[in-house]
Amino acid sequence: MKPNENRVKMIERPEDGQVVRLTLDEEVFFEFFRHGSVGENMEFEIGDESVLRHLRTETEYLHPEKMKYPGWTGGDAERGKWFFKTVGTGKTSLTVSKIFRGTLESKCTVEIVVE
Numbered sequence: 001m002k003p004n005e006n007r008v009k010m011i012e013r014p015e016d017g018q019v020v021r022l023t024l025d026e027e028v029f030f031e032f033f034r035h036g037s038v039g040e041n042m043e044f045e046i047g048d049e050s051v052l053r054h055l056r057t058e059t060e061y062l063h064p065e066k067m068k069y070p071g072w073t074g075g076d077a078e079r080g081k082w083f084f085k086t087v088g089t090g091k092t093s094l095t096v097s098k099i100f101r102g103t104l105e106s107k108c109t110v111e112i113v114v115e
Helices: 064-068
Strands: 019-022 027-035 040-046 052-061 077-086 090-100 103-114
Touching: 027 090, 040 052, 040 077
Parallel strands: 019 103
Antiparallel strands: 027 040, 027 077, 040 090, 052 077, 090 103
16 A cells, blocks of 8 residues: 555445545545456546546556466456546546456446535
8 A cells, every 4th residue: 555545535335326525636546356368357437537537547466476377367367446536626427337358247437526
């Protein structure tokens, strides 16, 4: 964990239609899981980047020891965090999509209100 990360708010267990209220210049993060070799991926889309901006993505392999050996499978399972920052007041949406082998499996849209 980075030194300032404990002050960054997490968007926990988002539900479709949920409203998250934030203040200007606040950082938030969303945790995700993906496993590329089996076709599991996660994507996000911001409705209005003048309100919410993506800062960075951090990921870590769950089983890095499996990445060392050619032919081993399952080593690319990873846990990640998308970090966002509020950069303007107003409303926007954050849509997170779970993709399995190229097909949309689920989608969740959270409304972000920055006051």
